[in-house]
Amino acid sequence: MAEIIPLTPGGASDPSEPFKESACKLHPQTMCPAFGALRVLARLEGAQPAMITDTGCLYGLTFVTHFYAARKSIVAPALGTAELSSGKVQEAATAAIAEAASEPNVSVIPVISLCVAETAGLAEELLPSSIDGKPVVLVRVPAYAIHSHPEAKDIALAAVLRRFVDRERAHEPGALVLVGEVFPADPLIIDGVLRKMGGRVLTTLPGRHVDELRLAGCGAAVAALHPFYRETVGVLRERGVGVVAGAPIGADGSAAWLRAVGTALELDEAVVEQVAAEEEAAARGFLASQPLKGATIMVSGYEGNEMLYARLLVEGGAHVPYVSTSIGQSMLTAADEAWLKAHGTEAVVYRKAIEDDKAAMARWRFDLVIGTTTLAAYAKELGIPSVYYTNILSVRPLFLAGGMIASLSFVRELMNRRPLYERMVAFFADADPGGTP
Amino acid sequence: MTIQLIRDISDSSSYWGASWVFGCFPDLHIVCDAPIGCYNLLGMAVTDYTDALPHMANLTPTSIREQDVINGTAQALVRTIDDLRSIGSLAGKRLLVISTAESEMISADHGSLVAQLDPEARFFWSQSLEQDEWTGRDRALLFAWEAYGQPFVTPGAPPRAANLVNIIGPSLGCFNAPADLHELRRLITGIGGEVNLVYPYEGSVASTPRLADAAVNVVMYREFGAPLAEALGRPYCFAPFGVFGTTAFLQELGRLIGADPARVAAFIAHEKRTTLQPVWDLWRGPQSDWFATVDCAIVAGRSYVVGLSQFLGEELGMKIAWSSGRPRRDDEPDNIEIRRRIHTKAPAFVFGSINEKIYLAEANARATHYIPATFPGPVVRRTTGTPFMGYAGAANVMQELVNRFYEMVFNFLPVEPIKAPGSPPQHVAAGPPAQSSAETMAWTQAATERLNAALEQVPFLARISASRALRLAAEQAARARGAREVTVELVEAAIAHDSS
Numbered sequence: 001m002a003e004i005i006p007l008t009p010g011g012a013s014d015p016s017e018p019f020k021e022s023a024c025k026l027h028p029q030t031m032c033p034a035f036g037a038l039r040v041l042a043r044l045e046g047a048q049p050a051m052i053t054d055t056g057c058l059y060g061l062t063f064v065t066h067f068y069a070a071r072k073s074i075v076a077p078a079l080g081t082a083e084l085s086s087g088k089v090q091e092a093a094t095a096a097i098a099e100a101a102s103e104p105n106v107s108v109i110p111v112i113s114l115c116v117a118e119t120a121g122l123a124e125e126l127l128p129s130s131i132d133g134k135p136v137v138l139v140r141v142p143a144y145a146i147h148s149h150p151e152a153k154d155i156a157l158a159a160v161l162r163r164f165v166d167r168e169r170a171h172e173p174g175a176l177v178l179v180g181e182v183f184p185a186d187p188l189i190i191d192g193v194l195r196k197m198g199g200r201v202l203t204t205l206p207g208r209h210v211d212e213l214r215l216a217g218c219g220a221a222v223a224a225l226h227p228f229y230r231e232t233v234g235v236l237r238e239r240g241v242g243v244v245a246g247a248p249i250g251a252d253g254s255a256a257w258l259r260a261v262g263t264a265l266e267l268d269e270a271v272v273e274q275v276a277a278e279e280e281a282a283a284r285g286f287l288a289s290q291p292l293k294g295a296t297i298m299v300s301g302y303e304g305n306e307m308l309y310a311r312l313l314v315e316g317g318a319h320v321p322y323v324s325t326s327i328g329q330s331m332l333t334a335a336d337e338a339w340l341k342a343h344g345t346e347a348v349v350y351r352k353a354i355e356d357d358k359a360a361m362a363r364w365r366f367d368l369v370i371g372t373t374t375l376a377a378y379a380k381e382l383g384i385p386s387v388y389y390t391n392i393l394s395v396r397p398l399f400l401a402g403g404m405i406a407s408l409s410f411v412r413e414l415m416n417r418r419p420l421y422e423r424m425v426a427f428f429a430d431a432d433p434g435g436t437p
Numbered sequence: 438m439t440i441q442l443i444r445d446i447s448d449s450s451s452y453w454g455a456s457w458v459f460g461c462f463p464d465l466h467i468v469c470d471a472p473i474g475c476y477n478l479l480g481m482a483v484t485d486y487t488d489a490l491p492h493m494a495n496l497t498p499t500s501i502r503e504q505d506v507i508n509g510t511a512q513a514l515v516r517t518i519d520d521l522r523s524i525g526s527l528a529g530k531r532l533l534v535i536s537t538a539e540s541e542m543i544s545a546d547h548g549s550l551v552a553q554l555d556p557e558a559r560f561f562w563s564q565s566l567e568q569d570e571w572t573g574r575d576r577a578l579l580f581a582w583e584a585y586g587q588p589f590v591t592p593g594a595p596p597r598a599a600n601l602v603n604i605i606g607p608s609l610g611c612f613n614a615p616a617d618l619h620e621l622r623r624l625i626t627g628i629g630g631e632v633n634l635v636y637p638y639e640g641s642v643a644s645t646p647r648l649a650d651a652a653v654n655v656v657m658y659r660e661f662g663a664p665l666a667e668a669l670g671r672p673y674c675f676a677p678f679g680v681f682g683t684t685a686f687l688q689e690l691g692r693l694i695g696a697d698p699a700r701v702a703a704f705i706a707h708e709k710r711t712t713l714q715p716v717w718d719l720w721r722g723p724q725s726d727w728f729a730t731v732d733c734a735i736v737a738g739r740s741y742v743v744g745l746s747q748f749l750g751e752e753l754g755m756k757i758a759w760s761s762g763r764p765r766r767d768d769e770p771d772n773i774e775i776r777r778r779i780h781t782k783a784p785a786f787v788f789g790s791i792n793e794k795i796y797l798a799e800a801n802a803r804a805t806h807y808i809p810a811t812f813p814g815p816v817v818r819r820t821t822g823t824p825f826m827g828y829a830g831a832a833n834v835m836q837e838l839v840n841r842f843y844e845m846v847f848n849f850l851p852v853e854p855i856k857a858p859g860s861p862p863q864h865v866a867a868g869p870p871a872q873s874s875a876e877t878m879a880w881t882q883a884a885t886e887r888l889n890a891a892l893e894q895v896p897f898l899a900r901i902s903a904s905r906a907l908r909l910a911a912e913q914a915a916r917a918r919g920a921r922e923v924t925v926e927l928v929e930a931a932i933a934h935d936s937s
Binding site for chain 1: 440445446448451452472475476479483486497498500502503505521538539566569792796798814
């Protein structure tokens with residue numbers, strides 16, 4: 001590991017008043033909620049999305065979907081005042097569905113109904129449930145009613161799962177379904193450990209194929225690796241699939257998760273215990289060095305998995321006083337929140353706005369900020385090493401002992417970059433304020 | 438009423454266009470009456486990929502929720518403005534409230550409410566359900582002039598000086614604006630003009646009355662901006678493209694600002710020896726011969742379509758296969774038709790947006806070069822070194838095309854990959870199949886005709902390589918089957934394999 005540079009003492013700021021969320025929540029931090037649905041649906045092979053919305057919405061959502069969901073053409077009807085006021089929404093949706101169905105290689109048509117279509121009242125019973133034998137799946141994701149993009153991922157995944165899940169096939173003993181967009185190597189690593197316990201990973205959702213949705217119903221249990229897939233796990237629960245909350249994160253978390261999975265899959269208790277103990281020992285061996293000791297780190301993300309990340313950092317020795325997320329509180333977030341609160345985290349903020357994160361920035365002195373794009377930009381303006389949450393999380397394994405070692409080593413390196421951040425601030429501090437010369 | 442269908446929309450709505458104009462003013466704060474998504478997509482996501490701004494600092498949403506859709510957005514608006522005041526975001530700034538498609542859907546017209554809350558504040562009804570971003574930009578520019586400029590200008594006052602020139606148009610979400618603006622400024626000052634105001638890019642609410650100081654306006658884009666120039670009532674011209682187009686522009690602008698014709702001529706002469714020297718050198722070199730042999734398609738804003746068609750088509754003699762400008766005219770292909778044309782026969786060069794790039798990827802059109810020339814699509818164009826407009830633009834575009842030619846030649850040359858010892862066997866896309874024979878194989882006439890027809894679809898420069906690759910693939914397949922001649926079926930199979 002690189003040379004250790006002195007970090008801010010963790011207890012440097014210790015105000016007596018508890019942290020309060022900002023009274024003004026002017027700028028909620030989330031991508032347009034509907035994008036979550038598009039990301040899940042556009043990536044399905046053979047899916048031709050039809051979006052029912054106005055042109056401004058269409059432009060923005062198509063832009064981001066083409067950029068980071070799929071290189072997939074998107075169909076929509078032109079919806080203006082004329083169409084909306086004369087009750088043509090239904091006809092418009094039907095026309096778009098027909099155009100989508102005319103594409104070669106199309107096997108499913110997700111119809112994504114957005115704010116104006118929902119306000120105008122798009123009726124599901126008047127849409128075809130299939131066209132030319134191709135299933136049509138309506139997904140309602142008005143931004144005004146769903147409050148974050150991860151929660152729209154859940155709605156979209158649950159909608160297609162409900163449609164395609166195989167209800168006939170028997171549950172496969174020992175087979176676990178993973179739910180969560182994770183680093184591609186993570187399911188393989190989890191599968192390797194599960195096999196040692198006598199189980200295996202059946203499939204990971206959201207995926208790229210309708211077959212994966214069909215197969216998911218055959219799992220003996222489902223693990224919601226990310227805590228916002230409430231409807232999705234609900235669909236599987238109705239099918240009699242047991243649900244495991246949380247994820248194999250860090251030393252405490254990995255062992256506890258493996259035991260919970262062992263129970264849910266009814267695996268041999270002694271074998272599970274042995275594997276869990278091995279994983280924990282490997283993790284503890286690395287943690288003995290406490291690579292992040294003395295560092296104060298802020299974690300602010302969108303999808304609730306920032307709590308998993310915060311747990312890793314805390315186990316690595318860091319002080320993580322504040323964690324914020326865009327999703328709402330639920331049973332799936334409870335265990336991680338409780339663990340964090342028991343390990344020095346003072347505030348866990350749900351449905352946060354940038355104003356909450358800025359209040360936290362004023363309250364604590366951070367050595368590293370892992371944040372949303374807006375927050376990371378703000379921290380960089382202050383010369384604090386900071387990275388966009390998704391950029392660092394999505395590019396390396398996270399789970400079990402191996403994931404922990406990869407993630408913590410990277411975080412330690414980030415903090416060594418502080419002089420670069422300070423130098424940039426110093427250089428740009430006296431920039432011409434702008435305006436016409 | 439027939440329903441129009443859209444594929445991969447190219448033009449945004451007037452809410453976006455207007456916000457991209459108003460968002461340039463540092464002394465204005467915009468409240469958009471919008472659900473969180475309309476705020477985020479514009480203010481935090483897309484503007485980061487079009488303008489490389491981490492976010493729009495002067496935009497705040499009312500964050501319309503379900504209850505607001507039912508009860509109206511007035512409460513949310515009042516709360517938002519109160520909160521902005523309480524954290525000091527409105528200090529020293531004018532407030533502008535702008536409607537969006539969703540707020541218009543529920544008829545949330547806040548003209549009088551905004552006036553009650555703050556007599557200095559304004560409400561902009563964006564008409565986002567009917568109007569596109571170009572109309573939105575135009576209306577925002579006129580609105581800014583009428584609200585913040587005209588009332589503070591003495592009617593009939595003459596220009597402050599005869600050589601003062603405004604540049605109207607560059608704003609957020611305008612592809613390549615910094616580089617084109619830099620070139621335009623260089624041209625204007627080169628012949629003795631003085632740039633008065635770059636509006637709205639470098640403008641503000643406070644500086645808006647100064648629009649009246651200039652004697653001439655240069656409108657940067659044909660797709661929007663001219664209505665403001667008309668309202669200002671001074672002569673105006675559009676930003677130029679190409680060698681001859683730019684020369685004509687300089688002569689006209691020179692007349693409009695009363696520049697000494699000798700000075701204009703001297704500047705042009707100097708440019709020929711400096712900025713334009715690479716155009717002359719590439720024209721005299723073998724590179725320019727290629728321009729006669731290749732075609733291109735242009736999908737971009739109206740200015741880029743007109744300008745590139747003139748420079749590449751009329752000045753360099755390149756074949757313009759087809760083009761589609763924005764806002765689109767009825768006689769130009771929409772995205773459904775553009776996609777069909779690209780899938781059928783992709784030109785050698787496609788100037789366009791991410792949409793065209795996707796269509797090329799769908800068609801596996803490896804012999805076509807895509808060159809970003811418009812939004813949508815994430816691309817950073819913040820330096821001054823990538824102009825399309827003016828003399829520097831002519832040199833830059835020509836240089837870019839020649840470099841793409843070189844790239845194409847490189848990619849089609851045979852390569853023999855070097856394998857590390859023990860590594861798994863590799864497949865290489867370009868180059869001939871590994872196995873071949875020294876002996877010439879017979880081809881049926883139908884097979885030869887089929888090969889020629891297939892090659893007709895390949896851009897000219899790639900044809901030699903493509904013909905070699907297809908020929909070898911078909912002959913290899915024939916040998917594998919022990920056939921004595923290449924049949925049309927074998928050619929079909931080779932073509933299908935190549936395009937998969």
